[in-house]
Amino acid sequence: MxxxxxxxxxxxxxxxxxxxxxxxxxxxxxxxxxxxxxxxxxxxxxxxxxxxxxxxxxxxxxxxxxxxxxxxxxxxxxxxxxxxxxxxxxxxxxxxxxxxxxxxxxxxxxxxxxxxxxxxxxxxxxxxxxxxxxxxxxxxxxxxxxxxxxxxxxxxxxxxxxxxxxxxxxxxxxxxxxxxxxxxxxxxxxxxxxxxxxxxxxxxxxxxxxxxxxLKPKEGVIVEIPKEQSIYNSVEPKFNSEEEKLKYLSRKIDYKVDLGKVVGKHQGAHYFTKGQRKGLAVGGTLEPLFVIDTNVDDNVIYTGQGKEHPGLLKKALFIANEEIHWIREDLALKVDETMQVMARIRYRQPLQNATLHKVDSGLYVEFEDFQSAITEGQFAAWYIGDELIGSGVIS
Structure with a gap:
């Protein structure tokens, strides 16, 4: 036995x-x-x-x-x-x-x-x-x-x-x-x-x-960034390589307080996470406010109205080499190799079509459709059929 x-x-x-x-x-x-x-x-x-x-x-x-x-x-x-x-x-x-x-x-x-x-x-x-x-x-x-x-x-x-x-x-x-x-x-x-x-x-x-x-409470401001803000309308540059394009698609926008207006106060940016809607306690907006980014150094929370706010949506994410994990080590990608997979960035999210791109510094996961609230520190996991073959911490 x-x-x-x-x-x-x-x-x-x-x-x-x-x-x-x-x-x-x-x-x-x-x-x-x-x-x-x-x-x-x-x-x-x-x-x-x-x-x-x-x-x-x-x-x-x-x-x-x-x-x-x-x-x-x-x-x-x-x-x-x-x-x-x-x-x-x-x-x-x-x-x-x-x-x-x-x-x-x-x-x-x-x-x-x-x-x-x-x-x-x-x-x-x-x-x-x-x-x-x-x-x-x-x-x-x-x-x-x-x-x-x-x-x-x-x-x-x-x-x-x-x-x-x-x-x-x-x-x-x-x-x-x-x-x-x-x-x-x-x-x-x-x-x-x-x-x-x-x-x-x-x-x-x-x-x-x-x-x-x-983590001690620390009062800071909640800033609302309008959808029309010009940072979202920048013309996509010409890329010299696939990696340059992926870098652009997965980039983090550098928000500043003067890009929007102060709509409220909070007790600590480190209590909030991207995509969060509850706990902001700001009323009077046409659509609900969502957290689109936090800056713990300046203690500022950036928000936007509605699920489709451009600040929430991205098509790619990056995972650094030391954070990549293959359950199926035999399927691990080498530099410049790609793989078609189904991927998710959180539990219970329906699987999404994606392509993995291995580069020198790590791995890009490029999605077919925009993903909402890709969050640093969370795990992305990728599947072939119903088999989970690898995962990594989102950088």
Whole structure:
């Protein structure tokens, strides 16, 4: 019997995943990851991790599998929380869920599991794993989950071949309603539990409240840039090379306060992210205001009216060499090579037609259509068919 250690989070997905593994004849052990115990930032006096770990324990009891809790809060603080604050201070918007998978679940947690003699680590993610043979070697594939509405492959876009080789995703072939149905039939305590919102494994924490604990409020101005502003009407220059054109398409516009008008005040540019609409508290505009850029050095937020504001739309993005990650290392591009892919710049975004261009300094992702709010610090991920083959942090 192969031994599988499953991350039991106290939610319905991992509960059903554990049951399915047991049905498949594995020796299953449940481990709950405690990633946070600084109660000063949870937004209610409920203690979510305690509640979740109790639910996880009840599920393990019901399924008749051994269970224990591991405290990873030190590593979580170091690798996720400190990194997040550092990114926000630089005016970038990190994705804690992608990082949590790369750094915690499939690294720290996986190493603990392997030390406990596990052959595999399993999670309740909606994605699938494939394996193909190439030149006599096994190559592992990360495939989208069968439930198009819940596919979570994007969150695992930074996994390596090594990590995938040891991973199992038992519910990847199921839809969410099917998972809930199994949990109901088994009478599991998590059957009707709502999906967790908030930061990966911290529990019920609202991001702005969380950030305010560390990043001090600092009053600044909100500037509205009109659509008609001449910076958007510049004639596209003649390009001497494809790379020059891509550089132009992915360029960052240098906004200045005198390009628009001051329409309000805010408490800190580092709390805001591109494309954000909530929290600006500026009324009286014809169309809703969206954040089109932030400048954390000058503490200014630039906004524009409406979803189609030219400040939100771009056709290309750039990823620096050190931030490019190929799950399928065998498909990695060499300088001057291109590849047709489907790509997304955020979770749940429908896949978009795109072309990858490898250059000396990194990788350009050029989209067929304009993309809204391409955000520095977020992950772009690219697919061929339903296989996620690579990803990178947007520069």
């Amino acid at each position: 192969k031994r599988v250690i499953i991350g039991l989070s106290g939610g319905v997905d991992s509960s059903v995943a554990a049951y399915l593994l047991k049905q498949q004849g594995y020796e299953v052990i449940g481990l709950f990851m405690k990633n946070w115990h600084d109660d000063s930032v949870t937004i209610s006096n409920e203690c979510p991790w305690l509640e979740d770990s109790n639910d996880a324990m009840l599920v393990a009891e019901k399924l008749g599998i051994p269970f224990q809790t591991v405290d990873l809060s030190e590593q979580y603080k170091e690798r996720i929380v400190d990194y997040m604050f550092h990114e926000y201070e630089k005016g970038r918007t990190p994705n804690p869920d992608v990082l949590c998978n790369r750094e915690i679940k499939f690294d720290v947690f996986m190493n603990i599991a392997l030390e406990l003699g596990a052959d595999y680590v399993a999670t309740g993610h909606y994605c699938r794993k494939g394996v193909i043979q190439k030149d006599g070697n096994d190559i592992y594939q990360l495939l989208a989950g069968k439930d198009g509405n819940k596919d979570q492959s994007y969150f695992l876009c930074q996994l390596s071949q090594q990590q995938l080789s040891k991973s199992l995703f038992p519910i990847g072939e199921l839809t969410k309603p099917e998972v809930r149905k199994i949990a109901m039939e088994l009478d599991l305590v998590t059957a009707e539990k709502k999906d967790s919102q908030g930061l990966c494994f911290i529990g019920k924490v609202k991001l702005p409240d969380f950030l305010q604990q560390q």
